[in-house]
Amino acid sequence: MSQVILKAENISKQYRLGTVGTGTLSHDLNRWWHRLRGKEDPYLKVGSVNDRSTEADSDYVWALQDINFEVQQGEVLGIIGKNGAGKSTLLKILSRVTSPTTGEIKTRGRIASLLEVGTGFHPELTGRENIYLNGAILGMTKKEIRAKEAEIIDFSGCARYVDTPVKRYSSGMRVRLAFAVAAFLEPDILVIDEVLAVGDAEFQKKAIGKMQDISKGEGRTVLFVSHNMAAVKSLCTRGIVLEHGKTVFEGGTDDAVDFYLNETKDKSKSYLSNRIEANENYIKSIKIVTSKNGFHEFNKDLKVEITIHCAEKIQEPAVSYQIINNDNIPLIHELVLYNEQNFGENNGVYKLSSLIKNIKLYEGEYGLNVFFADNFSKITYDRLFEVCHFEIINSDKRPYYWQKGSAIYKENDTEWFIYKIDKNNVK
Structure with missing residues (x-):
C-alpha cells in the first residue's frame, strides 16, 4: 500500500527585489513590532506576481504562492x-x-x-x-x-x-x-x-x-x-x-x-522579428503556408517561407529549419546552402521559399526551429525555437500498414527557391 x-502545505516564498532581506532598518523594526504583538508579518500582504517579463510594481515578489x-x-x-x-x-x-x-x-x-x-x-x-x-x-x-x-x-x-x-x-x-x-x-x-x-x-x-x-x-x-x-x-x-x-x-x-x-506555445503560423538593426545578420520573418486556413491536410504540399536580412556579404550562408513535434523533437530537417542556391552574396534581404511536396506527418501539432549561419566560419547569426505552429489533419488517409504515432513515411521531396528583395520596397 x-x-x-x-x-x-501552503508553501509560499517571498523575496525582496534588489537587496538581501528587507534591506531597511525601518522594515526590520516593523516586522519585529508586529511579531512582538502576535500580529501577521505586514509584508506578507504585499508583493507582485513572479512574472520576470514585466517591470516590478512592488519591492517584493512571490517566487511561490500557495x-x-x-x-x-x-x-x-x-x-x-x-x-x-x-x-x-x-x-x-x-x-x-x-x-x-x-x-x-x-x-x-x-x-x-x-x-x-x-x-x-x-x-x-x-x-x-x-x-x-x-x-x-x-x-x-x-x-x-x-x-x-x-x-x-x-x-x-x-x-x-x-x-x-x-x-x-x-x-x-x-x-x-x-x-x-x-x-x-x-x-x-x-x-x-x-x-x-x-x-x-x-x-x-x-x-x-x-x-x-x-x-x-x-x-x-x-x-x-x-x-x-x-x-x-x-x-x-x-x-x-x-x-x-x-x-x-x-x-x-x-x-x-x-x-x-x-x-x-505561440499559436501564430508566422513570425516577424522586431529587430531593425541595419548592421546585423538575422532572421527577419517566417511564414508557413498550409493547405487550409490554420490547418494542413495530410499528403499535401507544405511551404515554409524564411526571410533573412544580410548586413554584409556572407562567405557561405546556410539556412535550415526543423519541423518539431509536440514534444519538441525534430522530425524533419531541411537545409539550403550557398553552393546550392545563390544568396547572401551581398547585403540586402532574401526570401527563401521551401516547398515540401506531399508531406506525410501523423495528425497533431507541429512547429519549427529555424537557423541562420555561415557554413564557412561556423558562426550562427540567428536561431529561433518553437515558432510557427501548425496542425496536421486528415491522417486517416495514411496507408493501413502505418503504425499509430508514425512520424514520416518517406524522404521528403523538397524544392528551394531564392528571391532577392529590393530593400527599398521592404518595410
Missing part, C-alpha cells in the same frame, strides 16, 4: 514550467536549502538533491573524498559509503580522475559524479533539477534509466525538473505545471505536458 512520503501537493512513496513527480516559474525555488525548499516564507514541508526519510552543477562538492577535495563527504552529510556511515563507492565511480565514468580535485573537472564530469553520488547513496527521496542537460546523450540515457530503477525497482521517490518533455513523459508518473509561482495544473504526465506545451 502506497504511503505519502512528502507533503507540501503550493500544495502530496507525493507517494515510489512515485516520480515531474515539475515543469517556464524559466522563472518557481521550479528551482520549490526544489530548494524541499531540499532544505532555503526555508519557505509561509507553509510547511513534511517528509519521511533522507533527501538527496542535485540542484546545480557541482552542488555540495568541495572544489579542493578529490572526487573520492567528496563521495564520502556527501555520504556523511546524508547520515551514512563510512562502511555504508565504502560498500557503494565502486558502483558510484563506475557509473560516473570518472575512474581516471576520481583522485583529482573536482575543481579540475569539466561541468559534465561534475554532473556525472554528483548524480552517481545522489543516486547510489540510497536516499528515500531524490530531487533532480535541470542539470542532466549538461551531460552527454549517453549519460542522460543512463541517468534516466537509473531513476526508473530507483522508483520502480527500489520503491524510492523522485522529483524531477526538466525542459525535456520526452524525458518527463518517459520517466514521470505524475506532473505539476507551475506558472508565475503558482500551480496551474496537476495530473497525469501526458496531460501535464500537453497543458504546458499548449499554454506556452
Whole structure:
C-alpha cells in the first residue's frame, strides 16, 4: 500500500527585489513590532506576481504562492514550467536549502538533491573524498559509503580522475559524479533539477534509466525538473505545471505536458522579428503556408517561407529549419546552402521559399526551429525555437500498414527557391 512520503502545505516564498532581506532598518523594526504583538508579518500582504517579463510594481515578489501537493512513496513527480516559474525555488525548499516564507514541508526519510552543477562538492577535495563527504552529510556511515563507492565511480565514468580535485573537472564530469553520488547513496527521496542537460546523450540515457530503477525497482521517490518533455513523459508518473509561482495544473504526465506545451506555445503560423538593426545578420520573418486556413491536410504540399536580412556579404550562408513535434523533437530537417542556391552574396534581404511536396506527418501539432549561419566560419547569426505552429489533419488517409504515432513515411521531396528583395520596397 502506497504511503505519502512528502507533503507540501501552503508553501509560499517571498523575496525582496534588489537587496538581501528587507534591506531597511525601518522594515526590520516593523516586522519585529508586529511579531512582538502576535500580529501577521505586514509584508506578507504585499508583493507582485513572479512574472520576470514585466517591470516590478512592488519591492517584493512571490517566487511561490500557495503550493500544495502530496507525493507517494515510489512515485516520480515531474515539475515543469517556464524559466522563472518557481521550479528551482520549490526544489530548494524541499531540499532544505532555503526555508519557505509561509507553509510547511513534511517528509519521511533522507533527501538527496542535485540542484546545480557541482552542488555540495568541495572544489579542493578529490572526487573520492567528496563521495564520502556527501555520504556523511546524508547520515551514512563510512562502511555504508565504502560498500557503494565502486558502483558510484563506475557509473560516473570518472575512474581516471576520481583522485583529482573536482575543481579540475569539466561541468559534465561534475554532473556525472554528483548524480552517481545522489543516486547510489540510497536516499528515500531524490530531487533532480535541470542539470542532466549538461551531460552527454549517453549519460542522460543512463541517468534516466537509473531513476526508473530507483522508483520502480527500489520503491524510492523522485522529483524531477526538466525542459525535456520526452524525458518527463518517459520517466514521470505524475506532473505539476507551475506558472508565475503558482500551480496551474496537476495530473497525469501526458496531460501535464500537453497543458504546458499548449499554454506556452505561440499559436501564430508566422513570425516577424522586431529587430531593425541595419548592421546585423538575422532572421527577419517566417511564414508557413498550409493547405487550409490554420490547418494542413495530410499528403499535401507544405511551404515554409524564411526571410533573412544580410548586413554584409556572407562567405557561405546556410539556412535550415526543423519541423518539431509536440514534444519538441525534430522530425524533419531541411537545409539550403550557398553552393546550392545563390544568396547572401551581398547585403540586402532574401526570401527563401521551401516547398515540401506531399508531406506525410501523423495528425497533431507541429512547429519549427529555424537557423541562420555561415557554413564557412561556423558562426550562427540567428536561431529561433518553437515558432510557427501548425496542425496536421486528415491522417486517416495514411496507408493501413502505418503504425499509430508514425512520424514520416518517406524522404521528403523538397524544392528551394531564392528571391532577392529590393530593400527599398521592404518595410
